[in-house]
Amino acid sequence: MEEVKIGFLGFGNVGTGAYKIIRDNGNDIFLSEGVRLKVAKILVRDINKKRNVEVDNSILTDKFEEIVNDPGISIVAEFMGGVEPARDYVVSCLKNKKTVVTANKELIAKHGLELQALAKENGVGLYYEASVAGGIPVIKILAESLQANKIGEIMGIINGTTNYILTKMSEEGRSFSDVLAEAQRLGYAEPDPTADIEGYDAMYKISILSSMAFHKKVDVDKIYREGITQITPEDIEYGRELGFAIRLLAIAKKRNNTIEVRVHPTFIPLDHPLAAVRHSFNAVFLKGDAVGNIMLYGRGAGDLPTGSAIVSDIITACHQKDKHRYISFYNDEEGSAEKIKFNDDWESEFFVRLTVKDKPGVLAKIAGCFGKHGVSIASVIQKDRGKDAVPLIFVTHLAKELSMKKAISDIAEVEDVLMVENIIPVER
Amino acid sequence: MEEVKIGFLGFGNVGTGAYKIIRDNGNDIFLSEGVRLKVAKILVRDINKKRNVEVDNSILTDKFEEIVNDPGISIVAEFMGGVEPARDYVVSCLKNKKTVVTANKELIAKHGLELQALAKENGVGLYYEASVAGGIPVIKILAESLQANKIGEIMGIINGTTNYILTKMSEEGRSFSDVLAEAQRLGYAEPDPTADIEGYDAMYKISILSSMAFHKKVDVDKIYREGITQITPEDIEYGRELGFAIRLLAIAKKRNNTIEVRVHPTFIPLDHPLAAVRHSFNAVFLKGDAVGNIMLYGRGAGDLPTGSAIVSDIITACHQKDKHRYISFYNDEEGSAEKIKFNDDWESEFFVRLTVKDKPGVLAKIAGCFGKHGVSIASVIQKDRGKDAVPLIFVTHLAKELSMKKAISDIAEVEDVLMVENIIPVER
Numbered sequence: 001m002e003e004v005k006i007g008f009l010g011f012g013n014v015g016t017g018a019y020k021i022i023r024d025n026g027n028d029i030f031l032s033e034g035v036r037l038k039v040a041k042i043l044v045r046d047i048n049k050k051r052n053v054e055v056d057n058s059i060l061t062d063k064f065e066e067i068v069n070d071p072g073i074s075i076v077a078e079f080m081g082g083v084e085p086a087r088d089y090v091v092s093c094l095k096n097k098k099t100v101v102t103a104n105k106e107l108i109a110k111h112g113l114e115l116q117a118l119a120k121e122n123g124v125g126l127y128y129e130a131s132v133a134g135g136i137p138v139i140k141i142l143a144e145s146l147q148a149n150k151i152g153e154i155m156g157i158i159n160g161t162t163n164y165i166l167t168k169m170s171e172e173g174r175s176f177s178d179v180l181a182e183a184q185r186l187g188y189a190e191p192d193p194t195a196d197i198e199g200y201d202a203m204y205k206i207s208i209l210s211s212m213a214f215h216k217k218v219d220v221d222k223i224y225r226e227g228i229t230q231i232t233p234e235d236i237e238y239g240r241e242l243g244f245a246i247r248l249l250a251i252a253k254k255r256n257n258t259i260e261v262r263v264h265p266t267f268i269p270l271d272h273p274l275a276a277v278r279h280s281f282n283a284v285f286l287k288g289d290a291v292g293n294i295m296l297y298g299r300g301a302g303d304l305p306t307g308s309a310i311v312s313d314i315i316t317a318c319h320q321k322d323k324h325r326y327i328s329f330y331n332d333e334e335g336s337a338e339k340i341k342f343n344d345d346w347e348s349e350f351f352v353r354l355t356v357k358d359k360p361g362v363l364a365k366i367a368g369c370f371g372k373h374g375v376s377i378a379s380v381i382q383k384d385r386g387k388d389a390v391p392l393i394f395v396t397h398l399a400k401e402l403s404m405k406k407a408i409s410d411i412a413e414v415e416d417v418l419m420v421e422n423i424i425p426v427e428r
Numbered sequence: 429m430e431e432v433k434i435g436f437l438g439f440g441n442v443g444t445g446a447y448k449i450i451r452d453n454g455n456d457i458f459l460s461e462g463v464r465l466k467v468a469k470i471l472v473r474d475i476n477k478k479r480n481v482e483v484d485n486s487i488l489t490d491k492f493e494e495i496v497n498d499p500g501i502s503i504v505a506e507f508m509g510g511v512e513p514a515r516d517y518v519v520s521c522l523k524n525k526k527t528v529v530t531a532n533k534e535l536i537a538k539h540g541l542e543l544q545a546l547a548k549e550n551g552v553g554l555y556y557e558a559s560v561a562g563g564i565p566v567i568k569i570l571a572e573s574l575q576a577n578k579i580g581e582i583m584g585i586i587n588g589t590t591n592y593i594l595t596k597m598s599e600e601g602r603s604f605s606d607v608l609a610e611a612q613r614l615g616y617a618e619p620d621p622t623a624d625i626e627g628y629d630a631m632y633k634i635s636i637l638s639s640m641a642f643h644k645k646v647d648v649d650k651i652y653r654e655g656i657t658q659i660t661p662e663d664i665e666y667g668r669e670l671g672f673a674i675r676l677l678a679i680a681k682k683r684n685n686t687i688e689v690r691v692h693p694t695f696i697p698l699d700h701p702l703a704a705v706r707h708s709f710n711a712v713f714l715k716g717d718a719v720g721n722i723m724l725y726g727r728g729a730g731d732l733p734t735g736s737a738i739v740s741d742i743i744t745a746c747h748q749k750d751k752h753r754y755i756s757f758y759n760d761e762e763g764s765a766e767k768i769k770f771n772d773d774w775e776s777e778f779f780v781r782l783t784v785k786d787k788p789g790v791l792a793k794i795a796g797c798f799g800k801h802g803v804s805i806a807s808v809i810q811k812d813r814g815k816d817a818v819p820l821i822f823v824t825h826l827a828k829e830l831s832m833k834k835a836i837s838d839i840a841e842v843e844d845v846l847m848v849e850n851i852i853p854v855e856r
Binding site for chain 2: 017021022024025028029031032033034129135136137140141144145146147148149150215271273276288289290291292293294295296297298299302304305307308309311312315316319323325328330
């Protein structure tokens with residue numbers, strides 16, 4: 001019998017989930033996988049804190065050294081979150097020949113490449129399935145099931161909090177601030193919700209996924225990012241009339257040698273598989289040149305779903321202990337086959353919502369502004385004719401984002417345009 | 429550089445797809461995976477047949493011996509389908525220390541266990557991702573991403589032909605035979621469609637998935653099977669009024685130590701993720717005790733999607749060449765932890781559609797038949813009151829299938845019941 005001793009760094013929500021899974025399913029894991037997992041030591045801030053899981057106090061420690069210097073511990077699972085001190089600890093563990101399993105998206109998005117190099121140098125593994133989309137095995141699928149494909153596109157709902165908020169706003173016609181307050185009350189949103197609602201969380205995750213898919217490090221500063229705070233029930237209602245649902249999407253595309261990666265609220269057709277993803281569920285939609293469209297759907301957060309990914313990585317690490325696999329970033333190497341460029345002037349269809357005075361000639365003036373910057377109009381809806389201030393909604397054909405910005409800036413100057421209410425990209 | 433020589437047994441649709449992927453993406457695979465794949469020999473019936481892919485004729489052979497006896501070939505991909513001679517060939521290859529990758533669901537469902545034992549004995553691998561749901565990596569996810577979970581339930585749309593037919597029937601109100609004829613004309617259904625429309629194809633696939641998920645061989649004769657030939661536009665229409673969509677589902681459940689596995693047309697709620705799976709797409713919905721609900725969606729057939737799974741397995745086999753992984757069937761072993769039973773009297777809610785004479789008292793008589801066999805009624809819809817023959821639709825609460833059969837047999841004897849039109853299980 002092979003017993004594998006594991007050290008935990010942190011014991012919050014996900015750590016507790018992983019602990020429970022090993023406790024409850026450890027025997028089945030032994031029967032099917034041939035490895036006996038044992039949580040040998042857990043780093044916590046306060047050993048005497050009351051916890052919502054029963055745990056032998058003797059395995060709790062507040063000294064990192066007791067884990068990093070324990071020669072019996074071969075795998076360390078990191079649950080601290082954030083860059084420091086997590087990075088410092090992970091580096092020490094890798095240098096001490098311990099395989100690291102982590103749920104830390106910010107750490108992997110910002111330092112994954114150097115941590116992987118360090119792991120490789122020390123002959124140990126670095127696993128991070130839990131860092132993206134909780135229990136959904138999208139990392140493994142990209143690395144080990146779609147290797148025969150050129151991945152052309154990723155579209156993901158990879159932040160549960162914002163999907164919960166947008167679903168509630170859509171289905172109940174409520175305002176952003178109202179639903180956010182409720183989500184905070186229910187514990188679905190953090191007291192400081194910035195990382196979720198401003199798209200940082202999704203940005204870290206799409207950085208990881210796109211880097212893997214394109215075999216090229218996609219730094220977070222290469223990613224266009226926009227949150228959901230400006231979305232109103234009016235946008236959602238007019239979008240629905242046009243056949244669209246709203247989602248915060250993380251999008252990565254590669255065409256020829258050009259990559260674009262962005263996170264923003266997006267309208268998608270109501271019959272798109274991603275439009276059926278409601279509440280806090282996550283889903284990742286991928287396009288491969290061989291496999292075609294594929295979608296993975298499940299719980300993107302929570303103690304047990306994310307714990308499932310952690311324990312799966314631990315088991316995989318046990319099986320690969322003499323031969324850990326590493327993601328290849330061959331497009332970052334000297335003399336690489338492709339010269340990959342990042343495209344910061346991405347193209348999309350756009351939904352544009354204005355409030356205008358209902359006067360003859362206003363539509364012509366606005367159309368002129370679009371035309372001047374090469375943006376062509378696919379459809380127009382004019383509402384509530386005869387009132388002083390009326391909504392005017394456009395959907396454009398494919399247009400460059402910079403051209404759109406210029407057109408909108410001109411439109412804002414048109415005399416009878418009272419307000420540029422919102423501009424939302426449309427994907428199909 | 430490691431060059432891996434592969435032999436193909438058969439060169440139909442999927443074989444051609446795998447060939448094209450290796451030809452077109454081989455260099456990328458080399459860059460990211462470090463293995464150079466080479467199709468060294470292809471077994472065909474007729475070397476001179478015109479093919480829809482350009483291939484060097486010198487690698488074609490009509491002699492199996494040229495593949496099985498070639499010491500340079502380390503991996504053989506089998507595309508013949510059916511049990512014999514595929515089984516015979518696969519056995520020979522395994523005995524000659526060649527790893528086998530296959531898309532053959534019938535072979536794996538019927539002989540997977542013995543073939544895996546033979547592979548293990550010979551230190552080679554047996555891989556069959558392509559045998560279930562084409563390009564969707566459900567085999568790998570069960571084996572290598574959900575290992576920490578006890579899987580309680582699988583519900584799959586794993587036959588594209590029947591899903592295409594049911595989607596068309598549902599969305600266009602057309603009859604089964606009409607849509608089947610169209611599907612045959614378009615090449616979506618075989619000239620002899622029995623394997624698809626009678627549920628055999630789905631039965632083989634759910635046998636494979638449930639055996640893996642429950643670590644216990646689920647023989648095909650343990651699986652309840654019913655095809656879609658009896659489904660009518662009327663069933664679909666009344667189902668929709670009740671909030672249901674119809675799908676041919678392959679269902680496997682494990683509760684405590686009892687397993688039930690079945691394939692039949694099923695009503696599911698219109699907002700169930702599987703209800704959004706249209707046309708020839710496949711999806712597999714899984715419930716794990718840690719991960720919760722998870723769904724995988726994609727192309728379940730086709731040359732390139734299924735080829736994607738084949739080539740992925742080939743790459744995995746290259747990486748694991750000294751240490752192939754095998755599925756553990758620990759619940760089949762002597763003295764296994766659990767005594768697993770198969771449940772052939774499964775439980776479900778049921779939709780029951782009758783045609784009755786619209787007379788006072790008929791409902792009471794029918795309700796009496798249900799009651800006598802312990803089947804309780806959740807809802808009743810009576811249509812077109814006042815006509816001679818009217819539809820009467822019931823949805824039951826959870827009931828045993830055998831009790832339902834007895835109740836229906838009694839109901840058929842009630843004087844004013846003109847016809848028992850259909851009985852369709854409901855899952856939620």
